[in-house]
Amino acid sequence: MRQPAITATASFHALESHAVDAKHWQLRQLFAADPQRFPKLTVDAAGLFLDYSKNRIDANTVGLLLDLARERGVEAQRDAMFAGEKINLTEHRAVLHTALRMPRDKALRVDGQDVVADVHAVLERMRDFTDRVRSGAWLGHSGKPITDVVNIGIGGSDLGPKMACLALRSYAHPRLKMHFVSNVDGHDMDAVLDQVDPATTLFIVASKTFVTAETMLNARTARSWFLRHAKADDLARHFVAVSTNTEEIKAFGIDPANMFPFWDWVGGRYSVWSSIGLAVALSIGFGYFTDFLAGAHAMDQHFLEAPLEENMPVLLAMVGFWNRQFLGCSSLSIAPYHQDLSRFPAYLQQLDMESNGKRVTKGGAPVDVPTCPVVWGECGTNAQHAYFQLLHQGSDVTPIDFIAALRPTHDLPGHHDALLANCFAQSEAFMTGKTGDEVRADLQAQGLAAAEIEALVPHKTFPGNRPSNTILMDQLSPPLLGALIALYEHKTFVQGVLWDVNSFDQWGVELGKVLAKNIHQELTGEIAPARHDSSTNGLIIMAKAAQHL
Numbered sequence: 001m002r003q004p005a006i007t008a009t010a011s012f013h014a015l016e017s018h019a020v021d022a023k024h025w026q027l028r029q030l031f032a033a034d035p036q037r038f039p040k041l042t043v044d045a046a047g048l049f050l051d052y053s054k055n056r057i058d059a060n061t062v063g064l065l066l067d068l069a070r071e072r073g074v075e076a077q078r079d080a081m082f083a084g085e086k087i088n089l090t091e092h093r094a095v096l097h098t099a100l101r102m103p104r105d106k107a108l109r110v111d112g113q114d115v116v117a118d119v120h121a122v123l124e125r126m127r128d129f130t131d132r133v134r135s136g137a138w139l140g141h142s143g144k145p146i147t148d149v150v151n152i153g154i155g156g157s158d159l160g161p162k163m164a165c166l167a168l169r170s171y172a173h174p175r176l177k178m179h180f181v182s183n184v185d186g187h188d189m190d191a192v193l194d195q196v197d198p199a200t201t202l203f204i205v206a207s208k209t210f211v212t213a214e215t216m217l218n219a220r221t222a223r224s225w226f227l228r229h230a231k232a233d234d235l236a237r238h239f240v241a242v243s244t245n246t247e248e249i250k251a252f253g254i255d256p257a258n259m260f261p262f263w264d265w266v267g268g269r270y271s272v273w274s275s276i277g278l279a280v281a282l283s284i285g286f287g288y289f290t291d292f293l294a295g296a297h298a299m300d301q302h303f304l305e306a307p308l309e310e311n312m313p314v315l316l317a318m319v320g321f322w323n324r325q326f327l328g329c330s331s332l333s334i335a336p337y338h339q340d341l342s343r344f345p346a347y348l349q350q351l352d353m354e355s356n357g358k359r360v361t362k363g364g365a366p367v368d369v370p371t372c373p374v375v376w377g378e379c380g381t382n383a384q385h386a387y388f389q390l391l392h393q394g395s396d397v398t399p400i401d402f403i404a405a406l407r408p409t410h411d412l413p414g415h416h417d418a419l420l421a422n423c424f425a426q427s428e429a430f431m432t433g434k435t436g437d438e439v440r441a442d443l444q445a446q447g448l449a450a451a452e453i454e455a456l457v458p459h460k461t462f463p464g465n466r467p468s469n470t471i472l473m474d475q476l477s478p479p480l481l482g483a484l485i486a487l488y489e490h491k492t493f494v495q496g497v498l499w500d501v502n503s504f505d506q507w508g509v510e511l512g513k514v515l516a517k518n519i520h521q522e523l524t525g526e527i528a529p530a531r532h533d534s535s536t537n538g539l540i541i542m543a544k545a546a547q548h549l
C-alpha cells in the first residue's frame, strides 16, 4: 500500500508541535520532576532490560511516537513480514530471517512450501557436520582432527559469524580456533594462512550469492594454497560451502555433500541464523547454537505480541527516530561495556546502515525527512579514552546505546564492578553534565584564585542533556546474544517502516563494484585505460608504475 509522506501524517504534525518545547527539555529536570521516571521508561523482554529514561522525552512524547508508529502501519507491516509476504519489493522477495529461528513444531508456507521444515532439515545437517568436526570424527586428509576453521566471506557472510564467535568465546570448543578472512586485500588472507596447517584446517566459503568478487578471489587463493600441500581428492575434507547458489558451488569444485544451503528470503545482513552461522555452530556447538536461535525467537515473539507501549524494539526505534528527527542527531554511537561484544558495533553498522541508508521511499519518491543515522562505536572503557571527549563536550549531540552484562563470564576479581561503574557513570555524566557553577564551586574548594577559576570554567563545563539508552542482560550467553541481535533487527525494521524505505535491498553497493571491475581490468592491462577524471587517471597511472618497479 502506498504510504503518504511522513510529514503529511497527523501524528507527525502532533509530534512537531510537541517538539517545539520538548526538544529544549533538560534531563536533569525531567528526573527531578518525576521520581517514577525510571520504572516508567524501562522495559523487559526476552531476558533483556532496556532503560530509555535518559532521553529527552516523557510519557506524552512516547504516546505521540506510538501514534506515529500506528499511523505508519508498523503492526500490519510487521505481521506481513512474519507471514512471508514479499515485502522486499525491489527484489520481489519475502523477508523471513524470523523463520530461521522458529521451532520445529511450527509451520510457515511460502509459495506452497513449508519453510520451517526446510530450515530444520538444514539445521539437522549442520548438527551432524558440527558434531563430527567437534568430536574429532571428521578428519583432515592426513588423518588428524580439525584444529582451525577459516570462514571466507564478506558483509553479512562475515560480520555475523565473526561477531557471534567473538561474543560467545566463553562457549567455544577448546581445540577449534576460528579465523575470518573477508577483505580482498591479500594481507588479510596472508595473515591467516601464516597461522594454519593445511592438514588440520577447514575452510568455509560463505556467500549467499557465491559470486561476490572478494570472497571468490579469497576462496580461489585458499584452494591454490591448499593444493600446494595436498591433492585435489583431499579438498572434500577441507572445503565446505554455505550459499543459496548450488550451481556456482558445484562450478567451484566443492563436493555437493559439503554444501549447506539457505534461501533467497534471507538477507545477507540477517543471515547469521542460517547456515551462514556454521562457523558459530562449529565453535559453540549445535546445542548452544540452538539456544542462540531460541533467544532470537523469544524476541520475535515479544515483538509480535507485546503492546506497542511495552514493545522493546518499537520503543528503541521510536526513541531513535525522535533523536534523529527532532534533536537533529545524525549519528548513533554503540558502546558495549563487554569486550566480547567488540565487533557488535561493526555488525550493527551493516544491519542498520545497509538496511535504512536509503533516500527514496518504496514508491520511489524522496523521503522528506532525514533517514538512518551513522552508526559507529567501540567497547567501553576503551572508547572513554579515545572519542568520548567529543561526545561530552563536542558541538554535536550523539546519542549512545550502552550495552552491558550484569555478570561476567570470567572469574577475575575486581574487573566487573569497575567496568559497570564506568558504564553507569558515563550515562549519568552525559545526562547531568556539569554546570559552570558546579565547576566554580569545585575549583574554589581546591583554593584556586578567582581569575584562574573564571579562565577554567568554560573548559571544564559539560553541557550534559545528552541522550542515551542502557541495555542490560544477566550474562552474555547464546540466548541473550540472540535476543540482542533480534532486538536491533526489529528496531531497524520499525524505523524502515516509519521512513517507508525498503530495508531489505542494497543497491547502493553496486556502483562501486562495477567501477572496481573496470579499473581492475585497466590495472592488470587486460583493457586499455578508460578516460576517467584526472584524479582517477592519475591514481591508476601511479599504481601501474609501481607494479613495474
Ligand SMILES: O=P(O)(O)OC[C@H]1O[C@](O)(CO)[C@@H](O)[C@@H]1O
Binding pocket: 154, 155, 156, 157, 206, 207, 208, 209, 210, 211, 212, 215, 268, 269, 354, 506, 509
Ligand atoms: O554473501 P554474499 O552474497 O557474498 O554477499 C556479501 C555481502 O555483500 C552485500 O551484498 C553488499 O555488497 C551484502 O549485503 C552482503 O552481506
